[in-house]
Amino acid sequence: MERLCDYLRVLTMLDRKGQQTASSEEIGSWAGVKASQVRKDLSYFGEFGRRGLGYDVEQLRAHIRDILGVQRQRPTIVVGVGNLGSALACYPGFESHGFQIVALFDNDPRRIGYKVSGMKIHSMLDLVPVVREHRAEIALLTVPEQAAQEVAEKVVAAGIRAIVNFAPVLLSLPPEVNLRNVDLARELETLCFYLPPKE
Amino acid sequence: MERLCDYLRVLTMLDRKGQQTASSEEIGSWAGVKASQVRKDLSYFGEFGRRGLGYDVEQLRAHIRDILGVQRQRPTIVVGVGNLGSALACYPGFESHGFQIVALFDNDPRRIGYKVSGMKIHSMLDLVPVVREHRAEIALLTVPEQAAQEVAEKVVAAGIRAIVNFAPVLLSLPPEVNLRNVDLARELETLCFYLPPKE
DNA sequence: TAGATTGTTAATCGATTAACAATC
DNA sequence: TAGATTGTTAATCGATTAACAATC
Numbered sequence: 001m002e003r004l005c006d007y008l009r010v011l012t013m014l015d016r017k018g019q020q021t022a023s024s025e026e027i028g029s030w031a032g033v034k035a036s037q038v039r040k041d042l043s044y045f046g047e048f049g050r051r052g053l054g055y056d057v058e059q060l061r062a063h064i065r066d067i068l069g070v071q072r073q074r075p076t077i078v079v080g081v082g083n084l085g086s087a088l089a090c091y092p093g094f095e096s097h098g099f100q101i102v103a104l105f106d107n108d109p110r111r112i113g114y115k116v117s118g119m120k121i122h123s124m125l126d127l128v129p130v131v132r133e134h135r136a137e138i139a140l141l142t143v144p145e146q147a148a149q150e151v152a153e154k155v156v157a158a159g160i161r162a163i164v165n166f167a168p169v170l171l172s173l174p175p176e177v178n179l180r181n182v183d184l185a186r187e188l189e190t191l192c193f194y195l196p197p198k199e
Numbered sequence: 200m201e202r203l204c205d206y207l208r209v210l211t212m213l214d215r216k217g218q219q220t221a222s223s224e225e226i227g228s229w230a231g232v233k234a235s236q237v238r239k240d241l242s243y244f245g246e247f248g249r250r251g252l253g254y255d256v257e258q259l260r261a262h263i264r265d266i267l268g269v270q271r272q273r274p275t276i277v278v279g280v281g282n283l284g285s286a287l288a289c290y291p292g293f294e295s296h297g298f299q300i301v302a303l304f305d306n307d308p309r310r311i312g313y314k315v316s317g318m319k320i321h322s323m324l325d326l327v328p329v330v331r332e333h334r335a336e337i338a339l340l341t342v343p344e345q346a347a348q349e350v351a352e353k354v355v356a357a358g359i360r361a362i363v364n365f366a367p368v369l370l371s372l373p374p375e376v377n378l379r380n381v382d383l384a385r386e387l388e389t390l391c392f393y394l395p396p397k398e
Numbered sequence: 399t400a401g402a403t404t405g406t407t408a409a410t411c412g413a414t415t416a417a418c419a420a421t422c
Numbered sequence: 423t424a425g426a427t428t429g430t431t432a433a434t435c436g437a438t439t440a441a442c443a444a445t446c
Contacts, residue, residue, distance in 0.1 A: 239406085246404085252402080
């Protein structure tokens with residue numbers, strides 16, 4: 001479930017505020033869902049709350065982190081070190097979510113060898129050995145649209161089994177590859193749909 | 200509906216291939232949904248197809264663009280010109296989706312005045328006049344987590360009614376503001392959940 | 399006409415919510 | 423004990439799918 005991420009964020013916030021305990025009502029109102037939804041979601045994974053009291057913030061937070069598999073650091077590579085790739089390489093949120101960026105790749109000779117966020121940019125030719133060396137599991141693809149399919153295939157051939165594709169293009173890959181598309185324009189498109197026409 | 204964006208993408212691809220006509224079956228298989236789903240979705244907005252023949256690719260594409268409100272260019276600003284902000288400012292997908300980036304803002308004196316993607320970076324102090332000048336409707340927020348709430352309020356005060364927030368933090372804003380959260384780490388989190396533990 | 403494919407209805411499925419007994 | 427709040431069941435709601443008459 002996606003909502004677990006929202007709950008985690010809410011709990012992190014409450015924890016920072018120093019709050020010890022939270023009711024499903026409270027969590028729900030922050031996450032924008034009904035209290036019964038929260039209870040249903042959580043009870044699917046176990047009984048984390050105390051009747052009459054609510055949920056222990058810190059404890060529930062730990063549980064959700066466990067469920068999301070955040071406890072393990074997943075070695076992750078970034079392929080394509082343009083602005084977006086650089087942003088991802090530096091993105092502070094990843095580490096705490098269990099993603100450890102271990103290597104960067106690009107095929108532009110003007111970039112290869114330079115460092116971003118303390119990591120050297122590798123040539124695509126080094127993909128196989130570097131992936132193997134770091135035992136990388138996940139690839140973030142931030143290459144131009146036209147290159148995406150080809151690069152994705154290379155990455156899969158190198159042994160990566162999970163890809164997050166940021167290019168606005170549909171990739172066709174073997175079904176065993178865990179593929180996730182993030183299209184920045186798309187988020188805005190649906191926004192636009194709900195936006196009233198300007199007066 | 201979000202799926203309309205997928206259909207649009209599929210149609211664009213088919214159009215480029217030079218295909219004149221497409222069946223719901225075909226569109227569905229590319230978009231990863233059932234044919235009946237496609238027909239249902241489309242029929243909600245009108246009768247765009249011809250029984251026995253399918254849908255005219257170009258025509259349907261125009262219809263969907265209309266529905267999504269893409270025909271109008273929405274003046275859009277980017278607030279926070281770090282790596283992510285720069286990536287968005289240059290992102291080629293936006294123009295074609297009806298978003299026209301008209302101005303960039305930052306409060307770092309080392310950035311103000313410089314140009315990214317041909318646009319000058321304005322000081323946050325110029326927010327009100329510049330927003331008014333360009334009649335900006337949408338703001339993309341790519342500022343650090345700690346600054347997000349404050350900056351969002353300034354942007355709203357300047358007259359913006361739609362915000363896409365890229366900071367991994369929940370903003371509390373007046374209900375009339377159209378708010379959309381894009382959390383990059385979150386996409387990966389759910390990926391992680393489905394990822395089998397490494398052997 | 400016969401084959402194909404839509405638009406739409408009805409059936410199915412799953413997800414959300416309300417309600418409440420269990421219990422802290 | 424009384425009040426609060428969970429975990430879970432049953433009811434509701436909406437979304438997906440199958441099926442098929444309409445029709446190109």
